[in-house]
Every structure is written in structure tokens, then in C-alpha cells.
Amino acid sequence: MPDRHKQKKSKYTLDREMPGAFEGETITRRRLISGVVHGAGGVAAAAFTLPVLGFALGPIFSRVPFSWQTIGVPSDFNQQTYVNKVITIVPGIGEAGYSLAYVRQRSSIDTEPADQYNQYIALSSRCMHLGCPVRYVDAAQRFMCPCHGGVYDFRGMVAGGPPVRPLDRFYTRVYQGDVQIGPRYSVNTELERFSARDPAQPIDGIGQFLYPSRFDTSVLPGH
Numbered sequence: 217m218p219d220r221h222k223q224k225k226s227k228y229t230l231d232r233e234m235p236g237a238f239e240g241e242t243i244t245r246r247r248l249i250s251g252v253v254h255g256a257g258g259v260a261a262a263a264f265t266l267p268v269l270g271f272a273l274g275p276i277f278s279r280v281p282f283s284w285q286t287i288g289v290p291s292d293f294n295q296q297t298y299v300n301k302v303i304t305i306v307p308g309i310g311e312a313g314y315s316l317a318y319v320r321q322r323s324s325i326d327t328e329p330a331d332q333y334n335q336y337i338a339l340s341s342r343c344m345h346l347g348c349p350v351r352y353v354d355a356a357q358r359f360m361c362p363c364h365g366g367v368y369d370f371r372g373m374v375a376g377g378p379p380v381r382p383l384d385r386f387y388t389r390v391y392q393g394d395v396q397i398g399p400r401y402s403v404n405t406e407l408e409r410f411s412a413r414d415p416a417q418p419i420d421g422i423g424q425f426l427y428p429s430r431f432d433t434s435v436l437p438g439h
């Protein structure tokens with residue numbers, strides 16, 4: 217049984233015979249300083265770790281609302297060459313959110329299964345080595361990357377250099393007479409669709425599991 221009449225501990229440090237105690241004080245300087253130091257250490261640690269956590273976890277909560285963008289009418293495009301179209305890939309940040317898409321009509325050389333989202337082939341201009349902007353050279357029917365010599369053929373397949381996969385693509389559709397461009401997606405060497413990956417991430421074979429897509433990738437509604 218606990219002693220109910222046990223003497224209550226004095227709040228004064230001197231009464232508790234703490235070393236270095238002064239009369240009338242309720243906390244020693246040693247405890248006060250040690251508490252302040254620990255508190256300052258905690259603030260300093262939080263100043264480093266909170267921004268890192270924010271960068272790491274932020275994309276989980278930043279799903280960008282998806283919207284189709286009109287890029288022209290069907291007669292603006294043909295099967296023989298690409299047309300450059302400036303599109304917005306990150307809304308709300310001005311020119312920094314713009315990107316370039318190369319767009320043409322689908323033709324008989326496109327052997328991947330046809331559906332309502334690839335009657336127009338829209339390739340991303342971002343090199344799949346390290347992300348430099350590629351340029352379409354009509355005379356060679358090739359996409360050239362100026363950074364490390366990456367070359368892609370007319371369909372955006374790797375034809376030479378260090379890129380690890382074909383150029384990314386955008387969903388397209390014809391809506392009320394307009395050609396519209398949708399979210400980006402990645403393809404493997406069989407031109408199978410995958411959710412958008414970053415450059416330098418191969419997605420053939422086991423690569424698709426080693427390099428999962430980011431959480432903030434826009435998803436095509438109902439797809």
C-alpha cells in the first residue's frame with residue numbers, strides 16, 4: 217500500500233539538496249541551461265529535416281488537376297512530318313511550365329494498337345537520357361539531342377546514343393473538331409504504355425518495377 221501521508225517533495229531545489237542550488241530557486245542553472253540547449257538542438261534539427269521531408273513527401277499530395285489542351289484542328293497535321301506545339305505541362309508557373317510536343321497524324325508505320333488516344337502521335341521533346349530538349353530534323357527524319365548525341369528515329373525510338381527508352385508521348389484525342397493533347401506517358405521498346413517516368417529510367421523488363429512512377433503523375437480520366 218502506498219503511503220498516503222508520504223511527505224510531498226519540496227519545489228525548492230535547496231530543500232531537495234540538489235548540487236549548486238540556491239535558496240528560493242525551483243530549477244538549477246544546470247537543468248535550465250541543459251533544457252535550453254536541448255530545445256535549441258531540436259529547433260536546429262527541425263530546420264534541416266522538415267524541408268527535406270517536405271521535398272520527399274510533397275509530391276504525394278500534389279496531384280495536378282488534369283485538363284486537355286487544344287493544339288489545332290486535324291488539317292494542321294499530316295503523316296509525313298511533325299508539327300511543333302507549345303503546351304503547358306505545369307499550370308500556374310508561367311513560361312517555366314511550357315514544353316514542346318512534336319505532333320503528327322498516325323500512319324501505317326505505327327504498329328502499336330490504335331485507340332481513341334493515339335490517332336495523333338504527340339512526342340515529348342525531352343530526351344530520355346538526361347532530359348535535354350531534342351530537335352526534330354526533317355531532312356533526316358530523326359530527333360537529335362544536342363547534349364550527348366542521342367538520336368531517335370521518326371517514331372521516337374532510340375536509334376543511337378545513351379537514351380534508355382523511346383521518347384515519351386502524350387495522349388491525344390479529337391474533341392468537337394479540335395485536336396487535343398492530354399497527359400504524358402512513357403513507353404518501352406515495344407511501345408507499350410506506362411505511367412510517366414523520369415529520364416534515365418528504363419522501363420523494359422524489371423526496370424518498370426525498379427523505377428515506379430511518381431505519385432503526382434496526372435491520370436487520364438476513366439483510363
Ligand code: FES
Pocket residue numbers: 343344345346347348361362363364365366377378379
Ligand atoms: S540528354 Fe540527350 S543524349 Fe544526354
